[in-house]
Amino acid sequence: MILVTGGGGFIGSTLVRRLAAAGDAVRVLDNFSSGFRRNLDGLEGKVEIVGADICDPEAVAMAMKGAATVVHLAAIPSVARSVANPVESWRVNVDGTLRLLEEARRAGVKRFVFTSSSSVYGDSPTLPKHEEMPSRPLSPYAASKAAGEALVSAWAASYGLSACALRPFNVYGPRQDPKSEYAAAIPRFVTAALRGEAPVIYGDGSQTRDFTFVEDAAEAFERAAKSAAPGVFNVAAGGRVSVLDLVNRIRAACGGPPPRFEPRRAGDVLHSQADVSAAERAFGFRARTSIEQGLSRTIEWFRPR
Numbered sequence: 635m636i637l638v639t640g641g642g643g644f645i646g647s648t649l650v651r652r653l654a655a656a657g658d659a660v661r662v663l664d665n666f667s668s669g670f671r672r673n674l675d676g677l678e679g680k681v682e683i684v685g686a687d688i689c690d691p692e693a694v695a696m697a698m699k700g701a702a703t704v705v706h707l708a709a710i711p712s713v714a715r716s717v718a719n720p721v722e723s724w725r726v727n728v729d730g731t732l733r734l735l736e737e738a739r740r741a742g743v744k745r746f747v748f749t750s751s752s753s754v755y756g757d758s759p760t761l762p763k764h765e766e767m768p769s770r771p772l773s774p775y776a777a778s779k780a781a782g783e784a785l786v787s788a789w790a791a792s793y794g795l796s797a798c799a800l801r802p803f804n805v806y807g808p809r810q811d812p813k814s815e816y817a818a819a820i821p822r823f824v825t826a827a828l829r830g831e832a833p834v835i836y837g838d839g840s841q842t843r844d845f846t847f848v849e850d851a852a853e854a855f856e857r858a859a860k861s862a863a864p865g866v867f868n869v870a871a872g873g874r875v876s877v878l879d880l881v882n883r884i885r886a887a888c889g890g891p892p893p894r895f896e897p898r899r900a901g902d903v904l905h906s907q908a909d910v911s912a913a914e915r916a917f918g919f920r921a922r923t924s925i926e927q928g929l930s931r932t933i934e935w936f937r938p939r
């Protein structure tokens with residue numbers, strides 16, 4: 635059985651659907667603080683759902699029973715939210731990860747996949763970012779992910795746990811929440827354009843990102859979970875698109891007024907692009923979805939039906 639923490643979330647629910655379709659037994663552990671039960675609609679009877687907090691020792695011990703593999707995605711996933719409330723981000727992202735590793739060790743789990751983030755690279759000018767580069771967290775969120783990676787590495791070395799950490803780069807696609815105060819750029823831009831409102835860009839829009847379609851990210855998680863590869867791996871498309879270019883593509887497809895520009899946000903990095911060769915070597919992952927295809931599938935999902 636594969637335990638997916640954060641399985642009610644955006645990336646997690648895409649992974650859970652993929653695993654269930656492959657015939658894997660799946661259990662979700664999620665407190666639905668930023669995820670939604672509706673993300674798992676249609677999986678009733680196929681996937682077990684435990685609605686609990688990863689910081690609750692008893693709930694984690696129960697959820698871990700019978701798990702051979704853990705894919706740990708649950709986290710407070712926002713840079714901005716971590717800047718506003720660093721202690722809360724640390725508690726969930728680091729103490730929660732420690733709790734899961736300990737219970738995984740006790741339960742004799744065979745494989746543990748931790749979700750880190752591209753944010754651990756900070757703002758170093760070197761592109762593309764490769765896994766051997768030193769991490770340089772610029773936000774409490776990035777610090778919490780770097781700390782999580784360190785815990786995973788220590789549990790692998792000390793207790794022989796087969797483990798790895800994945801660093802996704804700006805994942806987007808269906809089921810990403812556009813409404814939260816801390817919503818990511820693409821769902822905000824798409825829903826604004828579809829409503830005929832001006833998308834808000836923080837900074838001048840020249841910042842670039844390696845936008846990664848969620849189905850591709852989920853495939854990387856599945857491959858990592860089913861391999862024994864140790865270490866840290868970027869998960870990305872391997873390209874680079876500016877935020878202004880992205881907004882123009884969305885406006886070309888959906889219409890809507892030109893963007894409004896607001897000051898750059900604390901903790902945001904300027905440029906980001908992944909070297910994707912390590913994940914391909916270790917577990918055969920290569921993203922298949924172009925930005926055109928990914929945006930078109932995302933826009934169709936957000937279009938009112």
Ligand SMILES: NC(=O)c1ccc[n+]([C@@H]2O[C@H](COP(=O)([O-])OP(=O)(O)OC[C@H]3O[C@@H](n4cnc5c(N)ncnc54)[C@H](O)[C@@H]3O)[C@@H](O)[C@H]2O)c1
Nearest residue numbers: 640642643644645665666667668669687688708709711805
């Ligand atoms: N979306 C991205 O671009 C991106 C990039 C890099 C890393 N990540 C990481 O990927 C993971 C998934 O992110 P997402 O984008 O799907 O966000 P999400 O908010 O949709 O998913 C996070 C899930 O974790 C759950 N959760 C949060 N706190 C919890 C707790 N204390 N106990 C149990 N469940 C809890 C939430 O309810 C939610 O379902 C996170 O670890 C995030 O940091 C995401």
